[in-house]
Amino acid sequence: MPGQRNRSQVPLRVPPRRDRRPARPRRGHFPACRGFPEAAYEEKRVVSDGDLVLLHFSGVLAPGAPGLAVFDIFRFQDGRIAEHWDASQDVPETSDNDNTMF
Incomplete structure (x- = not known):
């Protein structure tokens, strides 16, 4: 489509971490997952x-639970997260077409 850029063309400008702690693992990373120690995402x-x-x-x-499709949107201000929005939806086991949620 005209004007559309693929992922490799979109510059990612995430502010650098100000502290020097190692980045968190991708298992149970989000606060909503605190009650789910085996939670994982891709x-x-x-x-x-x-x-x-x-x-x-x-x-x-x-493990073995139905999957979720999730969007998180962050607004940064002065190198910190100023606002956060999210939406999630269960991934259906079957679909009426070949389109996926990803």
């Missing part, structure tokens, strides 16, 4: 535009 897309960063990922709360 990043599908990362898109940035100015001070906004969008994460699209699939996740499971426990």
Whole structure:
């Protein structure tokens, strides 16, 4: 499509970590997952535009549990997260077409 850029063309401008602690693992990373120690996720897309960063990922709360499709949107200000929005939806076991949620 005209004007559309693929992921490799979208510059990711996430502010650097100010502390020097190692990055957290991708298991139980999000506060909503605190009650689910086996929760895991896989990043599908990362898109940035100015001070906004969008994460699209699939996740499971426990092994064998139905998957989730999740979007997180962050607005950065002065190198810190100023606002956060998210939306999630269960991934259906079957679909009426060949399109996936990812």
